[in-house]
Amino acid sequence: MDPAALAALQTRFGEQLSTAHAVREAHARDESRMDYHLPDAVLHVQSEQDVVDALRIAGEYLFPIVPFSVGSSLEGQVIPVRGGLTLNLLGMNRVLAIEPGGFQATVQPGVTYPELNRQARRHGLFFPVDPGAEASLGGMASTNASGTGAVKYGTTRDNVLEMRVALPGGRVVRVGSKARKTSAGYDLKNLFIGAEGTLGVITELTVRLWPLPAEVVVLRCNFGTVAEAAACAVTVMGAALQPERLELIDEHEIHAVNVQLERDYPERPTLWIELASPSRAALEESLSVCSDLCRDAGGQDLAVATSAEERAAVWEARHKAYSSMVAMYPGHVNLSTDVCVPLHRLPAVVAATRAKCDERGLNASFVGHVGDGNFHVLFHAAPDDRATWDAIHATYDEMMTLTLAAGGTCSGEHGIGLHKQKYLAQERADTLELMREVKALFDPQGLLNPGKIF
Amino acid sequence: MDPAALAALQTRFGEQLSTAHAVREAHARDESRMDYHLPDAVLHVQSEQDVVDALRIAGEYLFPIVPFSVGSSLEGQVIPVRGGLTLNLLGMNRVLAIEPGGFQATVQPGVTYPELNRQARRHGLFFPVDPGAEASLGGMASTNASGTGAVKYGTTRDNVLEMRVALPGGRVVRVGSKARKTSAGYDLKNLFIGAEGTLGVITELTVRLWPLPAEVVVLRCNFGTVAEAAACAVTVMGAALQPERLELIDEHEIHAVNVQLERDYPERPTLWIELASPSRAALEESLSVCSDLCRDAGGQDLAVATSAEERAAVWEARHKAYSSMVAMYPGHVNLSTDVCVPLHRLPAVVAATRAKCDERGLNASFVGHVGDGNFHVLFHAAPDDRATWDAIHATYDEMMTLTLAAGGTCSGEHGIGLHKQKYLAQERADTLELMREVKALFDPQGLLNPGKIF
Secondary structure, three states, X not given: OOHHHHHHHHHHHHHHEEOOHHHHHOOOOOOOOOOOOOOOEEEEOOOHHHHHHHHHHHHHHOOOEEEXXXXXXXXXXXXXXXXXXXXXXXXXXXXXXXXXXXXEEEEOOOOXXXXXXXXXXXXOEEOOOOOOOOOEHHHHHHHOOOOOOHHHHOOHHHHEEEEEEEOOOOOEEEEEOOOOOOOOOOOOHHHHOOOOOOOOEEEEEEEEOEEOOOEEEEEEEEOOXXXXXXXXXXXXXXXXXOOOEEEEEOHHHHHHHHHHHOOOOOOOOEEEEEEEEXXXXXXXXXXXXXXXXXXXXXXXXXXXXXXXXXXXXXXXHHHXXXXXXXXXXXXXXXXXXXXXXXXXXXXXXXXXXXXXXXXOOOOOEEEEEHHHOEEEEEEEEOOOOHHHHHHHHHHHHHHHHHHXXXXXXXXXXXXXXXXXXXXXXXXXXXXXXXXXXXXXXXXXXXXXXXXXXX | OOHHHHHHHHHHHHHHEEOOHHHHHOXXXXXXXXXXXXXXXXXXXXXXXXXXXXXXXXXXXXXXXXEEOOXXXXXXXXXXXXXXXXXXXXXXXXXXXXXXXXXXXXXXXXXEXXXXXXXXXXXXXXXXXXXXXXXXXXXXXXXXXXOOOHHHHOOHHHHEEEEEEEOHHHOEEEEEOOOOOOOOOOOOHHHHOOOOOOOOEEEEEEEEOEEOOOEEEEEEEXXXXXHHHHHHHHHHHHOOOOOOEEEEEOHXXXXXXXXXXXXXXXXXXXXXXXXXXXXXXXXXXXXXXXXXXXXXXXXXXXXEEOOHHHHHHHHHHHHOHHHHHHHHOOOXXXXXXXOEOOXXXXXXXXXXXXXXXXXXXXXXXXXXXXXXXXXXXXXXXXXXXXXXXXXXXXXXXXHHHHHXXXXXXXXXXXXXXXXXXXXXXHHOOOOHHHHHHXXXXXXXOOOEOOOOOO
């Protein structure tokens, strides 16, 4: 970064600005651990005005701006590959308002979804999008993150009503509406959601909250293969039971969870299905129907988690499956895929992907938000194990071919970042140029999170 | 239109093209009946290729293109105010595929939602967005239409997975994904949804289908005032009963329905609440909770419609409320508002709007998708009754001030078209210019449905 730019930032921001190596180092990676690049400086923003002023100065001195909160992105989104200024948004961590009667909350972008849930709970409400990793709402909107709740409640996109976004040059606009629906003009809100910080910096979000379900139970069911489990998930979705969560986790991930979290789950491909109803009687009925469907689909060892503690333990295991797998192979680099296909194509795509992994002898594990048709294959290998990495990338390529042939997408919830640009170009051959034109319209100088998506 | 342009169209399309006055006349109005303008010619397109070629010829000869299916828009969207070529899409009326296991259907834009439902029903599925008036899917996507089902299932936006869109010059792009969720690149799909045909012509849609609910009942409940009924709706929404539909209809509209459809509903402000459950027992429980909430909120004369016929009769009445009101005042011109506010602000905004109408002695009726915070005031007067129209517009202006102060939007589901441009400019003062820039990017020659939205 130009020394004059740094001086201008220092003049405006004083001690909020840091160029200390340790601070820059803390903003050089994300959860994927594959890439590394230091920002030139880190700004701890405290307010929308800070963001506005940083964008204004960036526009004058032409340096990149990269928004960063908890750094839980999985595709390198927050890594400042072209240097510049990283905006650390964690200081903007206030829940500004909760409107229980309107089922909505207004938050700053650095608020994490667990923190929002802690505050919403006293009103009998919750925010249903749970990507794990204590993600921030601003980051979740930027990648259109989802998680286990999406099968019932939709993704971040579906749960953001309105946002304030700071644009290059420092102008702030309001997009979307606090009303639950709107048909007023072009939908700019959804353009910023999933844009990975390349079109603007989100400075405030109004999100939907939902009533906490009254009666809840989690059914666990084991299967012979991941494809059988996926097929059962499709059947459950067809039964109008509207599960709260419908998760696949394979034997490798269960093993890792057992080891890392000291659990004793049967180490087989498993579905975890959460059901909820307004009353106990209704819940028992749904559970009975769902259990029958699982048994008919070849499910075994059905077990039910009823108490809040038991259920929390299940979802802790699910949310920590990724980190548990990572912990099993210290020193290895991990690569998580994120394809999503139409539900009726899921069992075949899962089966074919598993077969490709087995053919190559890859130690790959599967988890999935299978009620949405979304699953992740976690590959790992030593960084210098070229042969295994070649096999991984060849398998990933084949998996993408299967996915696109099935009408699916290369990313269900993680976004594109640095790692999926090749697959985005495949999937979006006909609109990639249009996306670039939109980028040029919103950010003509290319200052916002450059090098991502495209 | 330039005679050379007409000749080029005639050469390419032969008898699909019509310049007969009666045909042009049939494409000069929409459901709002307020405006009138003849297209220069009407093209009965049969295929995406027809649309592509029409756009190509329009790009050469620079004439406007206006998409039209059933003409049920309420804000003048399909009226060719600058002449040019109207594309009648009703010939593109095929349901191309229904994928029951994927809960999706792919349709041409001229398919109406009742026709899609007729075909989906045999698979135990339905498409939940029901704006009334036998609307087409292409038109519904273009205005982000909704209706009674949105409170549970979302709007057209939420139920369109993927679209093919023909752009100016004739290029066709695929936006969105057949997968249920995607985080792959910028969300161009939602830019075309609600764009009212000003950015591209939708040539194909893949939409979500949902399992038909098993057990269904409609509760009717009367109130002293529309504000009381709206307040009850907010309470019901807070009880996690997830109603299928939650509709307000006032005494004037009930009277019109009684007269026009020969019904005998009590002529008082009424809520119609549809509840569904997987089992009869669960439904009885929800109904009991809901009935108690209604009585606590001052509701009276509770009545329950259980059989499919009884329920269909209720929703026929709701869907024909608008046309019944219109039929009550032959020769009058009608104006329907469409504001949507955060739910907790709804009772106050409804009460204040009613008070403003009463102050001015306006014969205005209220209906609303109140579970979404969306309500319509239907004004009417003789076309030459200047005093009443002045009072109507003054009331509308005040209602918009109330709506914007409550964080609401000028359009919940009808769009902007010709009639709400003033209110869009108020609501979107900070992004209107950005919207214009998006328009210029997608349609630099300004050929697509010119004069709408802006």
